[in-house]
Amino acid sequence: MKYIVCFLMIILTLYSCNNNADKNGHSDSSHAVESSLTYTCPMHPEVISDKPGKCPKCGMELEQKAHTHEAEIMELNALIKPTNEFVISDIPTITMQSERKDITVQALGNIAYDTRQTGNISARISGRIEKLYVRYKFQKITKGQKVMDIYSPELMEAQENLLFLLKNDAMNSMMINAAKQKLLLLGMSESQLRSIIQKGKPDFWVSVYSNYAGHIHEAGTAGSMGAVTSLSNSMEGISETSSELTLKEGMYVQKGQTIFNVFNPGKSWVLLNIFSEDVPLVKTGQTVNIVPEVAPEKKFTGTIGFIEPFFREGSKTLSVRIYFDNSRMQLPIGSQVKSEIETDGISGNWIPKEAVISLGLTKVVFKKVDGGFFVNKIETGNETDRYIEVLQGLLPTDAIARNAQYLMDSESFVRTKNN
Incomplete structure (x- = not known):
């Protein structure tokens, strides 16, 4: 009986140890399975967690993902790449x-005088300004309008020679015609020539007339001795207001010097500024849609007539010109415009x-x-x-x-x- 009891106790002890081993083995296996499960964000695969939750970047629920050893190695290789060179994402490609x-090129510019239409009023003789009929800068004049009267000793001498021939050698038509032609070349008009022949007396001055219509721009400045010493046909230095001229009555001018420039506002061009990256796209003859900022309702269409072959000093843009007739629209010179250039495909x-x-x-x-x-x-x-x-x-x-x-x-x- 004693042996039977001992045998039963040994069997019970062995059975208990086997049960504990099974329980412990099952627990370790479950823990291994759980540890192999990770959670990641569908939008941000780099976010990995060992428990459920929300993505710290976008707030989406993390999804469960089972990793094999090879997958873990691949993701690790991707994640250890420099973040400033490599990005992990699945966005569309x-x-x-x-x-x-x-391609449509947009450009800004301004309206300027068409310098091809610029006229110059010059003195054909040297002399003193007796009367000035133009009083202020940018004054509007018409073709044939009298600008000034000039007294000239040379002109007086030429008139006296003609009158002397008419009085003392009236049959010498060759000399008389030469004397008349000289007076015409000195700036005297046909009507003035007939007048001095009829009167038999010389005029003390000759009138200077404009052969152009437009706005007067002063071409010279008065020197300290009262003579016109510096002449220029540029448009630089346009003042804000129509101030008086520096040229005054009593000043002297020299033969051949330009006294005034006449710019016609009805003949203008648009000067557009083209950036360097757009220069290869722009060609002469292309259509340009122009919208003046001072009068957007007066938008019009033109074509590129000329491309300046150089960059202006201090500018990073190339200028192109669009010629147009401004006589009807009367857009102010210097006003800004916006444009769109229709380029070739x-x-x-x-x-x-x-x-x-x-x-x-x-x-x-x-x-x-x-x-x-x-x-x-x-x-x-x-x-x-x-x-x-x-x-x-x-x-x-x-x-x-x-x-x-x-x-x-x-x-x-x-x-x-x-x-």
């Missing part, structure tokens, strides 16, 4: 599109603007690779409202992020291999 795009490889990030002089895109996006430098060309032309840096089969800005936050810094 696009490829370059080879097609022809219509351009064939190339294009991607949306939102796919490109500008880093100053460098442009980059996010190129699709296994596990995410890699920063890729590109060279760009022409631009439209929505697209950018790619010159170098991408192949037609390369997939890039449609929205590159989405992959960057305000504190990101993108670095390329060459930058």
Whole structure:
């Protein structure tokens, strides 16, 4: 009996140990399964947690994901890449599109006088200004209007020679005609010539008339001795108000000197400023839609008549001219305009603007690779409202992020291999 009791106690002890071993083994297995389960965000795969919850970046519920040993190694390799070169994401991708795009160049400018229509009023004789009929700058004059009277000793001598021939050698037609022609060349009109022949007395001055219609611009400034010493036909120095002329009665002018310039506001051009990146797109003959800022309702269409072959000093733009008739619209000279130039279509490889990030002089895109996006430098060309032309840096089969800005936050810094 004693042996039977001992045998039963040994059996019970062994059974209890087996049960404990089974329980402990089951618990370890469950713990191993649980430890192999992780939770990640569908929008941000880099967010990984060992328990359920919400994504700290977007607030979405974390999804359960079972990881194999190989998957863990692959994700680890991706995550240890530099964050300023590689981005883990599953956003939509696009490829370059080879097609022809219509490009409209926008430019600002102003209305200016057409200098091809500029007229010059010059003194044909040296002498003193006896009477000045133009009183202030930018005064409007008409063709044939008297501008001034000039007294000239040379003119007096030529008149006296003619009158002497008529009185003492009336049959010498050759000399008489030569004397008349000289007076005409000195600026005397046909009516004045007939008048002195009828009177038999010389006039003390000759009148200067304008052969042009427009606005008077002073071409010279008075020197200290009262002579017109500096003449220029430029439009620089236009004053804000119509002040009086520096040229006064009693001053002397010299033969051949330009006294006034006459600009016709009815014959004008639009001077547009074209930025350097748009210069290759602009050609003569292209249609331009122009909207004057002072009178938007007077918008009109013109064509490019001339492209200046140089950049003006201190300017980063090239100027183009659009000739137009301003006699009907009467737009103020110097007023600003906005314009759109309809250029010829351009064939190339294009991607949306939102796919490109500008880093100053460098442009980059996010190129699709296994596990995410890699920063890729590109060279760009022409631009439209929505697209950018790619010159170098991408192949037609390369997939890039449609929205590159989405992959960057305000504190990101993108670095390329060459930058």
